[in-house]
Amino acid sequence: MTTKNKIKILILDDEKQFTEELSGFFQDSDFEAFEANTVAEGRRILNEQVIDLLILDVRLPGVNGLDVLKEVKVQYPAMEVIIISAHGDMDTVIKALRQGAFDYLRKPFRFIDIQIALERTQKYLQMHRKLKQMEEKNSLISKSLENKIDRQFIGVSPQIMEVFEQAMTSANYPDANVLITGESGTGKENIARIIHYSSARKDHIFSAVNSSAITETLLESEFFGHKKGSFTGAITDKMGYFEVCHKGTLFLDEIADMPLNLQAKILRATEEKVVTRVGDTIPIRTDFRIISATNHDIEERVERKNFRLDLLHRLNTLHIHIPPLRERPEDIKPLVEHFLEIFTTKLNKPEIHVAGGVFDVLRKYDFPGNVRELRNMTERAIMLCKGNVLGIEDFRVKSSKAEKVAPTDEEVNLKLNEIKMIRKALQNCKYNLQAAADALGIHRDALSRKLKKYNILVTRVEM
């Protein structure tokens, strides 16, 4: 057994001779033993090592061993405890077992007693370890499964066929990073899954991570993992995304929003394919491929120094752009038919048809939410449909593009609110553009563009 796989035992007993003797017993075994003769020493070791089993003397001078047991069970819930009690102290034994001790040994004991107790514990601990590793993996898998694994690719337009070709090329180069761009709802994540499941990495994990959804303080530990005790809340060792995605694919969604300090670390990890967990020094080799996606103008982010150019170069070895749905109206009909099939089954509806003329109207609509919007629209239409034919009124689409581009009430409000906020910021900052941009939390150039867009005139007040 390698040192890494050994079960770690901490022996906490005030008699030095006893701890030494006992730890000697574990030499050349499947166990690695640590000794502590005071609670303080014990705590230090618990902090530094991932201890699997604590052998605890409950009769320590000056402290109540049962209190120590209670505390460590809260702090290290995965750790098992065997207590050592004095002969005839059955009361303590019962209390300890009730507080979560796994087993007990009565002093004086023979080594054979401890061997039997350990064999019992060992099997349990190994099982427990496996379970924990699986749980770690599963929590990430379930995250990526949240959106259901939807890997169907529908489309007949030359543009989407080209996207599909590029996806297949990307699948054939399983080590090349891929950047997918396209408006919201165009199917970026869908394509990322298709690439993964068509590549040599398909039997390993595909994990979708949206870094803008993780709090900034946790980002580093989520990506790189952490060592137990490296910060408050790090109660166990944890693998990060890079490590979990060994041999698989890490899908980085919305990369444009990634904080700059994390970008530097991600760049290094991608270049070296080596990560170090937070609070640890041991480098871990991991073989992952990154597929990233954004619906923002990433080049513009680079220009504004919000995104590192070197990282962009690393991420877009292969680049796939998915055109918006309005530029490929031929795809609307097959997509609607596909969604009809999905939702009639899911919603337990009879076969439903689409009335003549509906597709003509849909093809003229500009779909700001792209395929996702079409999918939601179809789902709603099926839910509300009384008979078995879907008319255009079920889709709630106005008949021409011109009408559709007319802003909705909400958009008007949003626009009016934005104008109001800009005017107020300008007033408050005495029409100093930089100060107003800072107050609004946007770049000065972005503010200038908005001023132009909304025809807001700026007359600087001379002081």
Ligand SMILES: Nc1ncnc2c1ncn2[C@@H]1O[C@H](COP(=O)(O)OP(=O)(O)OP(=O)(O)O)[C@@H](O)[C@H]1O
């Ligand atoms: N070509 C396609 N065939 C079948 N379904 C598709 C296709 N393109 C997109 N979809 C479906 O449309 C929905 C939105 O797709 P997806 O989540 O991949 O978009 P996205 O580009 O990642 O969006 P966002 O930018 O908002 O994250 C999903 O339900 C997806 O399955």
Ligand SMILES: [Mg+2]
């Ligand atoms: Mg997405």
